[in-house]
Amino acid sequence: MLPDPSSIDQNIGAIRQLLQESLGNRRYQNWFGGTTKLELEGSELTIHVQGPYLVKWIQQQFGDELQRILLQVLGPAAEVRFEVGQEVRLSEIPEASAAEAQPVEALSRTTAQPHVAKKRKRGGRPRPLSDFVTGPSNELAVAAIHQLVHEPDSVAMLYLHSNVGNGKSHLLEATRLQLRKEDPQLKILSLTAEQFTNYFTQALSAKTLPSFRQKFRSADVLLIDDVDFLDGKKGIQDEFLHTLKQFESENRQVVVTSNRHPRLLGRTSEELVSRFVSGLVFRLEKPETETRQEIVRRHAIRQGAKFSEPVVEYIASRFLNNGRDLEGAVNILATWARMEKKTVTVSLAKRLLNRLERDCMKMIRIADIETAICTLFGIEEETLKSKTRKQSVSQPRMLAMYLSRTLTDAPYSEIGEYFGGRNHSTVMSAQKKVSEQLKLQETIRVASETWELKDLIDTLKDRIQAG
Numbered sequence: 001m002l003p004d005p006s007s008i009d010q011n012i013g014a015i016r017q018l019l020q021e022s023l024g025n026r027r028y029q030n031w032f033g034g035t036t037k038l039e040l041e042g043s044e045l046t047i048h049v050q051g052p053y054l055v056k057w058i059q060q061q062f063g064d065e066l067q068r069i070l071l072q073v074l075g076p077a078a079e080v081r082f083e084v085g086q087e088v089r090l091s092e093i094p095e096a097s098a099a100e101a102q103p104v105e106a107l108s109r110t111t112a113q114p115h116v117a118k119k120r121k122r123g124g125r126p127r128p129l130s131d132f133v134t135g136p137s138n139e140l141a142v143a144a145i146h147q148l149v150h151e152p153d154s155v156a157m158l159y160l161h162s163n164v165g166n167g168k169s170h171l172l173e174a175t176r177l178q179l180r181k182e183d184p185q186l187k188i189l190s191l192t193a194e195q196f197t198n199y200f201t202q203a204l205s206a207k208t209l210p211s212f213r214q215k216f217r218s219a220d221v222l223l224i225d226d227v228d229f230l231d232g233k234k235g236i237q238d239e240f241l242h243t244l245k246q247f248e249s250e251n252r253q254v255v256v257t258s259n260r261h262p263r264l265l266g267r268t269s270e271e272l273v274s275r276f277v278s279g280l281v282f283r284l285e286k287p288e289t290e291t292r293q294e295i296v297r298r299h300a301i302r303q304g305a306k307f308s309e310p311v312v313e314y315i316a317s318r319f320l321n322n323g324r325d326l327e328g329a330v331n332i333l334a335t336w337a338r339m340e341k342k343t344v345t346v347s348l349a350k351r352l353l354n355r356l357e358r359d360c361m362k363m364i365r366i367a368d369i370e371t372a373i374c375t376l377f378g379i380e381e382e383t384l385k386s387k388t389r390k391q392s393v394s395q396p397r398m399l400a401m402y403l404s405r406t407l408t409d410a411p412y413s414e415i416g417e418y419f420g421g422r423n424h425s426t427v428m429s430a431q432k433k434v435s436e437q438l439k440l441q442e443t444i445r446v447a448s449e450t451w452e453l454k455d456l457i458d459t460l461k462d463r464i465q466a467g
């Protein structure tokens, strides 16, 4: 039986009221009012927040109170989870198809969801190109978008890749907005690869593949976020490949984003990879100092906060990896300033962000390194740990040992044991060998690409740190 929508509204209303009573109006408005959306499904409350820092913050500050209130309103089965980012919005799918297609959530909620914050895409504030801070780390990608929009005949496929939080989704949405501005009639289909998969699976089981194909192939431009989601999913890859072929044959445009270079999609068909690399491929690098500072300034303005230059510089020097972390830090400080009606100083920023930064630091395990190496080189974990001395396996194994020494506190013996019961001197010599290769600026082959060893190690480190 479907839940009664009025009882859902009543329960959310009761939760909000109790929170307001318990926290006081001002704190309630700051943390749960305004744009903080609450959703209830059964006895699970989902709180939608803007960034991972807010998850930590709300859990630390109000976790106990929240649990008490949920227990009171929803009973002992009550659970709370957080969603970081905003709601999914298939905004440019023509009305009919959006209505027909079952929402992605409805499909994914048929199985139990782990209680982790899962990032969703789009919705919320629009992210135009003018909001995107451009610098050496990303300017080629931005130039490519301009070209795609203004010279459609010259760009058929654009592939943007980067580590987490460096603006892929922002740029994809900005592309949609630019295209729309240029031609309001254009049919733009914009969705994540996961949504594509869910729509496809749904159409397959409902035996409505022809109309699914019609919808996905009738667009003028296709924008797909997180195409790496398809890695290792053969059936969907075939379907996606057919869609791409159709776009290609009719000179329509496709933009995709991914967390890695197409050649590093180890479990993706060669045909699909070669389509990706045949287009323009750009990597969004970590933002450099000036870009980070400007991201902080602009985001502070959006949050209605005014930070002094030393505070801007402090935040930018503290969060080096991506725009998302910077925005999260700004959100915390801006909300604090609003609540306390005080100016944020550098020492206050240090104090407030210290604890949060510690909480968000990732503990790296040897298993994380193993996963990153196996994914990148497209080899199985058992093979990496096996006795084989083939160079295609021994080189990744040496790298795994080297990174385990660099990124974890594990002793040589533990690392050796982990990678196939080897002794500590094997690990020592792997570390020495990789260090020498780095000194000699050697290159290394991964799939059919040649990499500078240093670039490869930096990429691996980024991906391991980002989880």
Ligand SMILES: Nc1ncnc2c1ncn2[C@@H]1O[C@H](COP(=O)(O)OP(=O)(O)OP(=O)(O)O)[C@@H](O)[C@H]1O
Pocket (backbone or CB within 6 Å): 119, 127, 131, 132, 133, 134, 138, 162, 163, 164, 165, 166, 167, 168, 169, 170, 171, 259, 287, 291, 295, 322, 323, 324, 325, 327
């Ligand atoms: N150069 C930039 N200028 C302005 N904002 C940026 C920039 N880089 C990242 N951001 C902001 O950081 C946040 C994270 O960016 P986004 O979601 O686009 O990252 P992503 O690369 O898609 O991450 P993921 O790999 O997790 O999907 C967004 O709010 C985005 O607007």
